[in-house]
Amino acid sequence: MMRIMNNSIEQIREALEKAESVIIAAHTNPDGDAIGSVLAFSNALNNMGKKVYALLEDYAEKYNFVPGKEFVYTGNYDDLTADVFLSLDCGDTMRLKNAEGFVNKIYTINVDHHVTNEYFGNLNYVDPDASSTSEIVYRILNGWYNMDKNTAICIYVGIVNDTGGFRFTNTSPATMSVVSELMTYNFNFSDVYNRIYHSRTFKEVKIMGEALQNTELLCDGKFVISHVSMDTIKKYGGTIRDVQGVSEYLKGITGTEVSILLYEKGDNEVKGSLRSEDSFDVAELSQKFGGGGHKKSAGCTFKTSLEEAVSIMKNEVISRFKKGE
CATH class of the missing domain: 3.90.1640.10 (inorganic pyrophosphatase (n-terminal core))
Incomplete structure (x- = not known):
């Protein structure tokens, strides 16, 4: 409606x-x-x-x-x-x-x-x-x-x-x-x-490779999280536009229901890109951090370092999982 x-x-x-x-x-x-x-x-x-x-x-x-x-x-x-x-x-x-x-x-x-x-x-x-x-x-x-x-x-x-x-x-x-x-x-x-x-630049592939190296499974494999630093993006001559598609790719991991990619946009500015299946509302999770979007596709922004943003997101996800949310 x-x-x-x-x-x-x-x-x-x-x-x-x-x-x-x-x-x-x-x-x-x-x-x-x-x-x-x-x-x-x-x-x-x-x-x-x-x-x-x-x-x-x-x-x-x-x-x-x-x-x-x-x-x-x-x-x-x-x-x-x-x-x-x-x-x-x-x-x-x-x-x-x-x-x-x-x-x-x-x-x-x-x-x-x-x-x-x-x-x-x-x-x-x-x-x-x-x-x-x-x-x-x-x-x-x-x-x-x-x-x-x-x-x-x-x-x-x-x-x-x-x-x-x-x-x-x-x-x-x-x-x-x-x-x-x-x-x-x-x-x-x-x-x-x-x-x-089915089309991507070489720099997109290299940045995705780095993101895959940083991938972690959480909560019995139901969540996957990764991160990409601005240094990594710059190393391959890319921009933040070249990380699009990474979170969607991560969601394809067998058994995973939610994928989260955190990447640096600037000093103390980290973007979160979240994707999910029907079982989890990532828009609601993103709103916790001032973001929003759709149930299965959402985003948010952290005004912190990348390391701190990863820690905050992981703690929130694990806490919700333990509570059965």
Whole structure:
């Protein structure tokens, strides 16, 4: 069930129709759904004659093929204004990072699928039952915008990313119905899939190798935890974007129900990436540390050293396991 604080798709369309310019942003350290939803709307609104500013942090190289990168704004945010600020795939304003200030300055539309969303927009449309924000973007555009190949690719990228390539239980019949429609736009959907899940750079492989060396099993093997330092990332010429996919890979260990990867983003700043099966709610665990997300995919941030963050997380996991939580 969607919460009653939701506005209608018609209200969102009306607000966007009235706007001449739109700033579109997503969460920090964008994944495929953030990238896909932002660039899908960027392509669509540009084709509708709107001036579009897409705000995305640098993202993994494997997503460079996604259409719409030309809309990504690289100037000073302080100099930027528009009629509407459209936040996508972001549960709270803090995760907008440098774009957070637009929420207070510009009429804001908040579209998301995180159960932890704080409904911070002037208009809000949040559906935790949707596979992805990109699936919701399709709902908004379908029947209102004349769908095109580039926009279809973007939406497909987001859905493929957040369903784990249609492997996760958030993949619904409605999701597959959307995908079947997108596939009619004559793009190489298997190539897109392979770029997301079967393509990685050499530095990503080397960093993952280090993460595997640091892997520990906890709680009778039900939890697996690993960590990657900034020194390790830099050693291979990588960035924090090159650790994406490690936690998902760790979850594949036989008998493991929850995987946790902790990696350094900066001095006394450690990011936690958590994945789980149906039996454990990692969003609830992440909220303990000021984070959030989905039951099976969540994140959090520690303002400590990497060593201390690993210790804190391990102690929390072991404590919960002993209590039967």
